[in-house]
Structure formats: C-alpha cells, structure tokens
Amino acid sequence: MDNTIFDFVGGTTGDWKVIKMTTLKGDSLKKVTHIDKLASSLLQTFQGTWSLKGVISNLRYTEKSEKEKLLAIQEDLGREKATYAALIPIRKNDAWWNLAQDERRKIMENQSQHTHVGMQYLPAIARKLFHSRDINEPFDFLTWFEFAPEDEPAFNELLKHLRNSEEWKYVDREIDIRLKRV
Ligand code: HEM
Numbered sequence: 001m002d003n004t005i006f007d008f009v010g011g012t013t014g015d016w017k018v019i020k021m022t023t024l025k026g027d028s029l030k031k032v033t034h035i036d037k038l039a040s041s042l043l044q045t046f047q048g049t050w051s052l053k054g055v056i057s058n059l060r061y062t063e064k065s066e067k068e069k070l071l072a073i074q075e076d077l078g079r080e081k082a083t084y085a086a087l088i089p090i091r092k093n094d095a096w097w098n099l100a101q102d103e104r105r106k107i108m109e110n111q112s113q114h115t116h117v118g119m120q121y122l123p124a125i126a127r128k129l130f131h132s133r134d135i136n137e138p139f140d141f142l143t144w145f146e147f148a149p150e151d152e153p154a155f156n157e158l159l160k161h162l163r164n165s166e167e168w169k170y171v172d173r174e175i176d177i178r179l180k181r182v
Helices: 064-073 101-111 114-119 149-163
Strands: 005-011 016-025 034-039 050-055 084-092 126-131 141-147 171-181
Touching: 005 141, 050 126, 050 141, 064 114, 084 149, 101 114, 114 149, 141 149
Parallel strands: none
Antiparallel strands: 005 034, 005 050, 016 034, 016 171, 084 141, 084 171, 126 141
C-alpha cells in the first residue's frame, strides 16, 4: 500500500454519495451514485463503473512565501464538520503543456491569481491536488475539496473566479462532482 497514490472509484457504493455531476467541458463520465476514495493497492480490483488514479506530487509553481502562507492557514482533509466534498477532474490542452514553466506560472498567478484568490477561501476549504498526466490517465489532475455545507456558496464563488480566468482558457475537460459524506 502506498499512501501517495489514490483511486477514485465511481459506482454504486462508497463513502461519498453523489449529489450532482456536471460536465463543464469535454466528454462526460458515466453517472454514478457513489464515489470511494481509496489509497491505491495494485492487488485490488475495482468493481466500480469507472476509476481514476492520481498521485500526490511536489509543487510546481508555488513560491516560498506562498508555500509558507498556505502551510500556516490550510487545514487537513477529514475534518468532522466537512461533510461536503467535490471531486473535479481536469485536463488542460496541448497549448498549455507546450508552454514553458515560467509562462504557465505567469498565467496561473500574474493573470489568474489562482493562489492569491484561493487563499482567501482557506481554511474553510480543505484541498488536495492529485496528478494524473504522467501516468496515462484521461485527466491531468484530480482536484479534491472538503468543506462544511455552509461554505458551499463560498466554494462556488471561488470556482466562478477560476472558471473566468485566463488559466481556465486552457482547460478542455472538466467535470464537477459534488458529494456528501455517507
Ligand atoms: C481552495 C483554495 C485554493 C487554493 C489555495 C489553491 C492553490 C493552488 C496552488 C498553490 C496550486 C499550485 C501547486 C503547484 O505549485 O504545483 C494549485 C494548483 C491547482 N489548482 Fe488550486 N487552489 C485552490 C482551489 C482550486 C479550485 C477550486 C480548483 C478547481 C478545480 C483548483 C484547481 C487546481 C488545479 C487543476 C491545479 C493544477 C494546475 C497545474 O498544475 O496546471 N484549485 N492550486
């Protein structure tokens, strides 16, 4: 068992009940009623309708001062009050991946203020980014968020900001899956 690799299995059972699945861009995923977030094991075979794999990796774009601020305010997953979650798988297009690292950072931060604005929603929103691009998965990222029901409007407001940003012009597949802990 390796706790940096996770499988998100969509099916009819799991710890998270699907409230809503919305395809914003690109192909959708088959509708499921539940999602399980499992520490990956190569010995396991999954019974679900679909399964998405992601790896916890190093930071790519975050600068030292941002990292320190994030560490000081962010909260962990698994808080008792955080009974709502969102799994948002995302893929970016070739134009994004053909840019150099510094160009991507400029788009994310100078033009889109991803971290700067996102930080205003901490600690209410707990988050984890899983990378999938380098392991031949259909999405580049699996993004996971946990929050209390009363913080859902704030979460939606943050998504509105990001989806209107320069960075999101490079997103070509995005599915927003809202969940409630069973
Ligand atoms: C809750 C507040 C949020 C904060 C503080 C935040 C912060 C960050 C930071 C610092 C990174 C860069 C990681 C690195 O250096 O590699 C990042 C990446 C990312 N975030 Fe957020 N984020 C937030 C919310 C969101 C939301 C709501 C979404 C939408 C689904 C999202 C999607 C992503 C994606 C897809 C990446 C990877 C981008 C790439 O590498 O091209 N984030 N986030």
